Amino acid sequence: MGILSIGVQALQANQAALQTAGNNIANVNTVGYSRQRVILETVPGQFTGGGYIGKGVNIQTIQRNFDAFLTRQATLTASTAAADVTRADKLKQLEGIFGGGANGLGASISDMLNAFSDVASAPTDLTARTVVLTRIDETAARMRAASQSLDELQTGITQELSQKVDAVNSLARNIARLNQEIAKVNGNGQPPNDLLDQRDQLVRELNQYVQTTSIPADDGTVGIFIGGSQALVLGTNVSPVSLVKDEFGDTLKNKLSINRNGVSIPLDENNLGGGEISGLLRFQNTDLNEGRNLLGRLTLAVSTAMNNQNKLGLDLDGNPGGNVFTAASFGAVNILQPVPPAILNTGTSNLSLGISDVTKFVASDYEVNFTSGTAGSITRRSDGVKTAFDFGTTNPVVIDGIAITEGNLGGAAAGDRFLLKPFSTSATNIASQFSTPRALAVASPVVGLMGSTNTGSLQQVGIVARDNPPTNVPVTLTFTGPNSYTRSDVAGTFTYTPGQAIQGTEPATTPLSQWSLTLQGTPKAGDTFAVRAITDPTLSVDVKLNAGNATAMMNLRDVAMFDGAAMTDGYAGLISQIGIRTQSANYAATVSTSIAGNLEKDRAGVSGVNLDEEAAKLLQYQQAYQASAKMIQIAQNIFDTLIQGLGR
Template structure:
């Protein structure tokens, strides 16, 4: 009987080994499956006078081939890779908004500025003026399109965040249920391998959305924590996550991940402590990258629109009236608050704008500081009145109600500036191409002095543009009108400024130094003269609408030249207007390339760790095929052993029967 027992045990053990190898082969493509191995042990031998006689073999356990360290490292690396990949993908979409080529916003801006050259050449040409208006409208349309595209990206990001959180909550509930099954199964003393594989796979899946920390418990369950300490899964209990606006500034466009503790206020989790996962990558993109892209576009729209509006307002139309705004733009933006503060930000210096959001942080009393969030630069103020006098990056912050100490206000001056920008001038006659002033060299001048340029600047503002007085030939004595510059050869060469709007002319300034090619700024206009004057040489700057000049202003394109000259004004971080878009492309492109490099690096690391994990846990079909042959032969031998034992037993019975 002992031989029969040995054979039966061997037959059963090899049958289990064959079944385990078949199980491995069947799950070769199952995600998260860990290869299983039968662990055999010798049955304790039977003692006899001749020694211990072997009793065969038993199955000790089914071993799960798995490395806890590699599994955790692979999950963490996969989480980082998921965050980098989704951020790089979204940045690539944002980069497309700031694209180059003839269909890009930069080309539209260049075409718009270059279109003024034809108006400069022929100020009364209605066709040339119409082309300018068409270019203005096209630029505004492309800005709106770019803004709409950014809004679409933000919408899809928010939708993806919501679906990711829904997936996390579902997976967390599944893990809690599996934890409970594992806790029950662990009580029998054997490891529930397939359940453990399922749990590890769920953990890896969760880590694709948000990075977790795993802490095992004595009952076989695993606690899953997010953001370092918040228990997403604890035993058989799962807690939900949600996406909502930041609690500090609701409605500001800033999204946060919330941990919803049962019966308690949700805990806001900063994306900086989430580690990896698509949720972390998407939050970083939305709250940082997308904000920068929107600010770059909004700053460009406001700066270009404001400077062109200001110059247009200084010129004259073909009908002799001051120009009206070329673009519809916001004049101020309200701030969001986490307390009692109420205020707005207005735009005053378009050439100084920085593509950033701003925070006002109240410290003591009504004092505080304005912080530029892009780089952390702060500007202190003592109270609301003091703050209103400060121009910070071309912005003025006006508080109607100061906040309390410790409170904050968030201002997003450029976030929606490009949303509704549109051209306002539709009639070519309303393009203010003419200077509101003209200049004439004295008829008796003997020097080499010539007019270089003349334009209205409106600076300083206040007081803004003050036009020279008109002539009044009916007055006794007659009033000549205009401002006269009268030169003295020197050295040094100087000039006097005379207001000819009075009789006799009033002296406004005397012995002012003259340098050829250097602008002379008076009363909100600027004249540049080239060459060397002789004593007594004069230049008269007059009001273009002075009746003595008739309709000469209609053939003047000085303001169109000034509008075209804006393309060379340093406006965007020391870049000119025409180079500003290239700078925006460079900023977004640098972020995108950096994100893609991070994605490539994290992908390589994750692939290497997953390969190492698979080397331990993965199924090798060649190896399993070899084992099948091995166990099949052992099974056949065990069956043969039982057959021989049966024959011996039959022979013994027959012999005893005789």
């Protein structure tokens, strides 16, 4: 009977091996399936005087080929790649919004400013004036179109985030369900391979959305943690995630939050690691926000500079100019609204914004932190630079060309915070302000007149109004020599330097006021130069034929405005900054995708099914099965012979 028993055991073992190999072949294309193999063990032999006699084979277990380290590394790198690829794809869309060429926003700004050259040549030509207004309207339309495209991109990201958060919660619930099933069968001493494969695959899918850390428990379940240490799944319990606004209630930003026992816990974006949600959040809260700020800065600087300059001129009817674009509007979000009462500021202070100097704008949001009723620090979020302030000493506080005024002075409480977003919505409703060409203020309110008896080589380079109308004219400069002059409005002798501007006030004010005059050449003693209002009745000057302000508008092209670059180069700088981000993100995505692919190959090399290998095993197990069957046949023959012998 010993050989019969050994044969039966061998037959069963090889049958299991054949079945397992067949199962491997059947699941060669099943996602998440790990190759299995039968682990056999020798049955302890029976002792006899002649030694131990073998008693056959047992099936110890069905083992899945699984490497925990490779699986963890492949999952982690795939999560990182998912974040990088997602961000890179969105940055490509952002880059596409800011197109170049003749149809780009930069070209429209240049065309708008260049159009003033024709008006400067023929200030009464209504056709030339109409072209300027058309260019202004086109520029405003392109600014609005870019802003609307950013809004559409924002809406799409919000929808994607919502869908992916739902997917995370669904996967977490399925992992918890599998945890329960695995825990139930964990006590039988054999691993539930298929259930383990299913759970591992769900974990891999979960990491495509958000990077996780898995910690196994003694009962066979696994804990899933996100954001560093927040438990998403513990055993069979799930803490769902959701999207919430940040602590300032900023409608343009989202944070991932986990809900535990009814309490929402916002997760630090920097601790999320990889995953598509992390990539989307980083793009939305950083890249897209910078894109908005860059566009908003460009819009606010150009429109404000144009408005201010047009107000310094006179239209065809001799009236002071108005805005050519809609007036600037700022966004200021503070912790008082719309955050629920549990985390409100405790003070009563409020902040308002104004423009100090458009040439100093930085494309950034600002966080104001009070340490007392009037003092604290302002953090420029784009680079983290902090600036101390004290409204009690200086109100408003000026930073990067933005004037911040504290209302209800001293009403802030220590710990109160405000988020200032001066540029995020500047381009949303930008439009040309008027449509009549006569209202374009191209005439300068001040003119310069050379003395009729001058004998030197004095020449006027340019005269620019700083106020409209200037209140200190007429002013006569009388030169006492080649390098000095006196003024009719201020006592004293002043130094003359060719090409250096002479300001309307002495000493010059900050900001400049009245007018600015630039002369060149060498005057002789007794030479004069007069600054007059163009509306001075003693002058025989037709205001309609003056184009001084048109020239000033055209000269805005070369004003250093955007990080030292000229106004007409501002859009090129915007494209450059977005392009650098996109290039960097593409490189990161390429590298992380390559690393993830290599590690996945390594993991698949251990856990994946090799059809050639399995086919060879089938032949091996088939021969062993046939030999086992032959062993049973021989045992049967021996038994039959024995029975026949006993029958005699």
